[in-house]
Every structure is written in C-alpha cells, then in structure tokens.
Amino acid sequence: MGFNQLRSQKxxxxxxxxxSWSCVTQVVNNVSDFIVARKSVCVCDEWTLMFD
Numbered sequence: 001m002g003f004n005q006l007r008s009q010k011x012x013x014x015x016x017x018x019x020s021w022s023c024v025t026q027v028v029n030n031v032s033d034f035i036v037a038r039k040s041v042c043v044c045d046e047w048t049l050m051f052d
Contacts, residue, residue: 019048
C-alpha cells in the first residue's frame with residue numbers, strides 16, 4: 001500500500017472574519033496505483049477580525 005499526504009491552504013472570508021484553513025489530504029492507493037481512499041481534513045488555524 002502506498003500512502004501520500006497533500007497539504008494545501010486556503011483563505012476563507014466571511015464578512016469581517018477571515019480564516020486561513022490548513023487542509024491535509026490523505027491518499028491511500030494499492031500496488032497498481034489505483035486510489036482506493038481519499039480523505040481530506042481541513043482545520044481553521046486562526047480567525048482574524050478585519051477592520052476597515
């Protein structure tokens with residue numbers, strides 16, 4: 001079994017609140033490199049309050 005981890009980041013803004021998300025995608029595949037499981041976990045690192 002092969003096992004990879006892909007990391008990504010995205011910024012989400014809701015009104016004055018802004019959040020930077022950290023996403024970890026775990027991809028598990030078998031010998032023939034066919035993806036059998038893909039799981040994404042996203043966590044909001046910190047909320048930031050925006051001021052005009």
